[in-house]
Amino acid sequence: MTIQADRTQRQFTPDPERKLGDDEGPSKPDVKKPTAPNELLKRMKRVDPDQAKKYRQRSGQ
């Protein structure tokens, strides 16, 4: 990491616990979803499918 500070930088010690190797970690579990149709699904189907296409905003901070 490059720190663009013009003051004395602290040394990185001691090293943190870290993982080495190629293991990507656990994979996504097989989660059972609530059965459809349900209220959520009904509501989602009522959303204008083009609303994101039409949604434009000014850049903020």
Next chain:
Amino acid sequence: MRPILAGLDTEYGFSVEGRGAGDQVDDARALVRSFPGECFPFWDDRFESPRSDLRGFRLDRLSFDPEDAKFDADRAPEPVHEVRADRVLCNGARFYNDHGHPEYATPETWSLEELVMHDRAGDHAVLSSAAALAASVGREVRVYKNNTDFHGASYGTHESYLVPRSVPVENLISGLMPLFVARQVLTGAGKVGSEQGARCDFQISQRADFFAEAVNAETLYRRPVFNTRDEPHADLKKWVRLHVICGESNLISTATRIKLALTKAAIHLIEAGDQPVWPLADPVSATKQLSRQPDGEGRIELEGRSWTTARHVIESYVEPFLASTLDVTDPYVQELRKALTGALSLLEARFADPERFARSVDWAAKRSLLEQYVESEGVGWRHGSLQSLDLEYHRLDGGVGVFQALRDASLVDPDPPEEETAKRRTRVFEDSRARARSIAVSKFQESLVSASWGALTFKTANGEKTVALDPERAYSATLADCGTVEELIMELEAPR
């Protein structure tokens, strides 16, 4: 332990029927001016310094998005106060037009729970203003609490933390950067698709696509993971306001609470010199890469070709903080410990109990919701309707009510009680300096000339008088009992 004064400011997305981004500055100003409650319309911007950098220099100018600037090419310059249309609310909050977005900056608080409730009070301020504007112009006004328009424009949800200037800035940068990269796994708002870089179907963060540098003072363009704007809104010699721009809008209160608690814990560790050390290879790439790994723990690359995970990084802040704060009689510490213990249990639940995880974490709640739609409708993740559903998740003005349905079905954690949040729309319940601002607006508005985070200016029989507000001082509710503005000034200036 010295409590950390903090605030949240949110730039809301919004649209007015039949109007576009080119009209947004005018529309945001009109929305703010439509605020239906009692408020005070003069903000004192004399103390603002957005070009000052914590590292000890000042920028000649701030960068802006060249695409966005095209909207203003033919716009005649106007006085800043006209453009911003500032409103100081009776709860001490600031509500104004910031770059074409209605922005609600909460009153500053020490308590996590108070800040979460004031954040919700902000939603109400924006919604009630939008409803008033809609009634006045006869057009639908939609409000979204999100951070992207899916077309490359982003707008922020920022956190502010007051930190003693005696804490070396390089310690703040190196001590907080790993957390800023990692915390998104608990606090990301989730986004369908990407706006920069390689395409993806879904990512953890709404903002990750928009970071270009590790450290700088910019906010509108070439945004950094760690922002170095030096604008303390308090005594410059004594304080730094840590201006955190890498966070995002959370609909689930638990996520807001955890975002604040993790960052406060990190600052406390840094102040004590006990921060964990994670030599990140590249914070910008790490932020983007982690955002694109909603499955599995996700790697964060470290220097020396090694790597770690977001979970390890977060635990490296939470565990030492919990171990060092065993005295749980202090309510400030109790709140932090509770939120941080919850964060640890969520990290455990992410794979062991994903439904529990999705009740507290926005990106997981949103993803779970959209997965149901994808499976039911047989559409792919790149179908246009998915981004529309993503947007709808953040819609506050009713609409189809996707997020409300999640609440109603208890599929997300509950908000603080509505009756408590409602009280924060007009009042401050802590002894912070926000209480003085709140009382000045509520009770002494006729004598008030201007207000800001760090000062109040009053008209008196002897002319104008500016009184500094001390962020460390306790301001009693009995200030409201002062009979005259002179008496109030005397109380505000009384030595403590």
